Amino acid sequence: MNKIVTFGEVLMRLSPPGYRKIQQSSQLDFYFGGTEMNVGASLSQFGLVVQHISTVSNDIVGEAALASLRQYGIDVSHIKKVNHPLGLYFMEVGASMRSSQIAYNRLQGSFAHISPDLVDWDAVLDGCTWLHWTGISPAISEGAYQTLKAGLQKAMAKGITITADPAYRSNLWQYGRNGHEVLAELIGLSTIFIGGVNEINEILKVDFTLDKEGFIAASQKLREVYPQITKVFDKVRTGLSASHQKIYGRAWVNNQYIETPEIEITDVADRIGTGDAYAAGLIYGLHNYNDQEALNFANAACGLKHTVLGDVNLVSVAEVLEVANGNVSGRLKR
16 A cells, blocks of 8 residues: 555644734634644645544534545544544744744644544554654643554554654643653654754754754764664755745765755745655655655755645645756746
């Protein structure tokens, strides 16, 4: 089957239209998203088989969330409904020198109440060749941490490729666990690392510099501590303003440093989900291309997501390949 499994929260995003602040608007547009779900939706758009694991609210909002995932082509057969509200977040989209702002309402939501007994990992991992997780999920609750850990242990035993994007969000770790210790443990149950020097410094309690030499040294140290990690991929962002960004990808694979050309986005439509687009592009690329081509594909996918409203990168493989091959003109197609 060659199924990809993603694990994580499904959230409702609420934003005032355009670039308004919430106090200016009597309306809120909504989208369904969530870091790992965004990755899965993008991969499904690319034509891969994806199954998402989560819990949603047992009400009309949860059902709408499931309908949204089905619309993206994601298998939701193992998502459970629980009697807790779906997590929310509110976002004001920034422009120029005014930053975007987000307020979360998720720590008592439906995903916070997931537990290992709600996921049949043996059934979920049947036919699975790739499992993706991020550091946001185990930060939500003890149940989310234990459920993910159980899945990673089974996946490692089955020889499944596991991508770890260990994003550390200090404000989320409120249930008593030490976030750095948990992430360090779970990276030991992963095979590909999506992160940069900051993440490695936090996890290993080291202090490598952010330049090329620092990234290489940090990647070498990470592989020394976690020899089962085969590849390290990073995305480097330069934010000139909320509306103007530059990105490039770099990696340490086969004891070799590789990087992509820089992409410049001068009119950002939506920055949410750009890291997820990078991860999805990378996973798709590693399924279909060599490491350099996969990195180019990931960076192009990330760049394109800046132009798409909502949490999910609704672009095709052909669109990504065009940008990856250097066509960033944006000319009208007829």
